[in-house]
Amino acid sequence: GAVVSQHPSWVICKSGTSVKIECRSLDFQATTMFWYRQFPKQSLMLMATSNEGSKATYEQGVEKDKFLINHASLTLSTLTVTSAHPEDSSFYICSAKKSPSYEQYFGPGTRLTVT
Amino acid sequence: GESVGLHLPTLSVQEGDNSIINCAYSNSASDYFIWYKQESGKGPQFIIDIRSNMDKRQGQRVTVLLNKTVKHLSLQIAATQPGDSAVYFCAENAGGTSYGKLTFGQGTILTVHP
Numbered sequence: 001g002a003v004v005s006q007h008p009s010w011v012i013c014k015s016g017t018s019v020k021i022e023c024r025s026l027d028f029q030a031t032t033m034f035w036y037r038q039f040p041k042q043s044l045m046l047m048a049t050s051n052e053g054s055k056a057t058y059e060q061g062v063e064k065d066k067f068l069i070n071h072a073s074l075t076l077s078t079l080t081v082t083s084a085h086p087e088d089s090s091f092y093i094c095s096a097k098k099s100p101s102y103e104q105y106f107g108p109g110t111r112l113t114v115t
Numbered sequence: 116g117e118s119v120g121l122h123l124p125t126l127s128v129q130e131g132d133n134s135i136i137n138c139a140y141s142n143s144a145s146d147y148f149i150w151y152k153q154e155s156g157k158g159p160q161f162i163i164d165i166r167s168n169m170d171k172r173q174g175q176r177v178t179v180l181l182n183k184t185v186k187h188l189s190l191q192i193a194a195t196q197p198g199d200s201a202v203y204f205c206a207e208n209a210g211g212t213s214y215g216k217l218t219f220g221q222g223t224i225l226t227v228h229p
Contacts, residue, residue: 004158032215041123043204043219044159093158097215102147102208104217106158 001027004096006107013084013114021079021110023094029074030096034104035067038091050077084114123202125224134192134227138205138220141186145207149217150179150190153202162190162203192225200227 003026013019023033032051036044048069050056056069066088068080077096081088091111095104128134140148146167151159165172165179165188172179178191188205205220 006158034216043221046216046218049216091156095158102215103149103161103164104215106151106160108158109156111156 002098002105003027004030004094004105004107006092006094006110008110009108010111011113013112015085015114016083018080018082019084019112021081021092021094021112023077023079023096023107025075025096025105028096028098028105030077031074031099032097033071033077034095034097035069035077035079036093036095038093038109040091044093047079081112084112086114088112089114123222123224125226127226127228128195130195130197130227130229132195134190134195134199134225136190136192136203136223136225138188138190138223139186140188140205140207140218140220142207142209142218143183143186145209145218147208148179148181148188149206149208150177150188151204151206151219152199153204153222155201159204195225195227197227197229200225 005024007022035047038044047062048056048058050069050071052071052074058064071077091109093109095106097104149164150162153159163174163179176193180189202222204222206217
């Protein structure tokens with residue numbers, strides 16, 4: 001149990017376009033989902049916390065108008081990278097948490113390349 | 116503390132040896148700690164966790180030690196195998212208003228030679 005999926009697993013897009021990444025909890029309801037970004041040979045950096053039915057909470061330095069997060073249901077959160085630029089190329093990872101547990105279950109990640 | 120690392124520490128061991136991976140944390144309010152394993156191109160995989168009211172916890176081939184006095188966490192892997200080769204991250208949860216949010220350490224690259 002506690003499987004999290006992401007779609008797509010990789011995507012290449014042109015500069016200026018928008019890309020949507022989906023994060024789904026397959027066998028449990030996730031009250032909270034998190035979005036991380038990871039650059040090569042670096043650690044995971046939390047971008048935002050997403051609670052079902054409410055606005056996402058963004059970490060300092062993360063542009064909320066550029067990284068749109070929608071947590072529409074207890075099993076789905078989406079991250080839309082708007083007007084993508086090459087510097088947005090990264091590995092985006094989501095995780096989901098069951099309340100009240102501390103434990104987060106991670107998705108397999110999405111590799112975004114902006115050309 | 117912050118978790119950005121441009122040059123990940125590395126640890127190379129021979130198959131069958133024991134491995135010890137260390138992590139320092141800075142937030143004395145953190146009350147929950149986790150070790151994750153990340154293979155190339157994949158998401159983090161849970162290994163073992165420990166709460167701040169404990170100083171040691173054992174799993175299958177893995178042991179986590181927590182020293183709150185010096186804010187230090189370690190992961191011990193017994194009889195390391197080539198399949199253990201990966202990047203290992205510690206993560207901490209600060210609790211309180213940061214409940215559920217994890218701060219990741221910089222990571223350590225473990226390479227196991229057959």
